[in-house]
Amino acid sequence: MNRNRIGALTSTATLLAICAAVHSIADAQQSNVKSDQQPSFTQGEAQTDITKLYQWTGNNPRTANVGTIKSADGAEWTVPAKTHFKSATKAADLYNEANGVEPDGIADVDLEAIPLLDAGGDEIFTVYVFGDNYFEFYVNGKLLAVDAVPMTPFNSSVIRFKANRPFTVGIMGVDWEERLGLGFEKFRGASFHQGDAGLVAVIKNTTGETVAITDANWKAQTFYTAPLKTKKCLVLKGGIRDSSRCSTEDAADGTSYFAAHWPIPENWAAADFDDSDWPNAKTFTNEFVGVDNKPAYTNFTDLFDDSKTDAQFIWSSSLVHDNLVLMRTTIGK
Structure with a gap:
């Protein structure tokens, strides 16, 4: 040779x-990529690929837009989130001013008229959800339905599905924004207002027994946090992505503020996904969330605030800053 x-x-x-x-x-x-992955940071407002998903023209009119922004490391992020709003089944209305569905209480809701979705099983369950602002609902990794309204008016939803216990529920929650990539919304004349979030849910079986409620036993991890006046306010340690120490004050000009982004695992809603390094959900009172003037919630306090099984509003570390949060729990394990 x-x-x-x-x-x-x-x-x-x-x-x-x-x-x-x-x-x-x-x-x-x-194999080692878990919640301790460092975030990508963007600065300023998203200016590209701006599209309108939904527009409400009633009281307090709002437009739910989505766009893209690039971080310093070259990654491109969809803000406030990549959703299935245009393609997925919309959750049935429990209360939705936009569609003229405004019952005085659960007794006025015809549950048998709600479509029954198949998550792979025989037992029938009903979930009631009030989310600020938008949610997507999964069972064992299968997307069943999404919120009918991305931003406003404030609505609540009901989903009926078939599954076998144990089953894993995954909920993607999005606090919508009007200053895309900055986390700000326009509110009472303020162009850079820091809005807040929160989600509450109750799952019942066909006998009316409550089989699950949102509480501190759920796991909740954030994947998009803004607005950040400074990056240093974030506490990052292991699976902790804590923005609770960041300023919640409105800004006269927030165009130079930062945002932190993390990639979403493809199988995050699956039953066998390892969420052991995710923090537990934080709980928040009705007063803190501010639902006393929202009939989509207050018309159903006997459901959400049952004295024996009182569901709690949950989110990640901050209702104000964390705009894209994934939440999980397993029922009947």
Whole structure:
């Protein structure tokens, strides 16, 4: 064998060894990618790919837009979130001013008229959800339905589905924004107002027994946090992404504020997804969330605020800053 041939084989072998090593490192890094992944930061307002998902023209008219923004590391992020709003089944209305569905209470709701969705099972369950602002509802990784209204008017939803216990519920919650990429909304003349969020849910079986409520036993992890006056206010430690120490004051001009983003795991809603390093959900009182003037909630306090099984508003570390939050629990385990 000539020297050139030997050299070529050696170079090829070396290259293959290097590639194998790189793939080994990449696989190891991928297997270790958990909630301690550092965020990508963006600064300023999203200016590209702005599209309108929904517009409310009644009292307090709002437009729910979505757009994209690039971070300093070259990653592109959809803000406030990538959703299935246009393609997925819309959750039935419990109370929705936009569709003229305004019952005085649960006794006025015809539950049998609600479509029955199949999550792979025989037992029938009904979930009632009030989310500020938008949610997507999964069972065992299957998307069943999404909120009918991304932003306003404030609405509540009801979903009926079939499943077998144990089953895992995943809910994506989005606090919508009007200054895309900044987390601000326009409120009572303020162009840079820091809005808040929160979600409450109750799941019942066909006998009316409550089988699950939102509480501190759920897991909740944030994937988009804004507005951040400074990056330093974020506390990042292991799976903790804590923005509760960040300023909640409105700004005269928030165009230079920052946002933190993390990629969403593809199988985050699956039953076998490992959420052990996710923090538990934080709970918030009705007064803190501010639902006393929202009939989509107050018309159903006997449901959401049952004295024996009182569901709580949950979110991640901050109702104000955390705009995209994934929440999970397993029922009947």
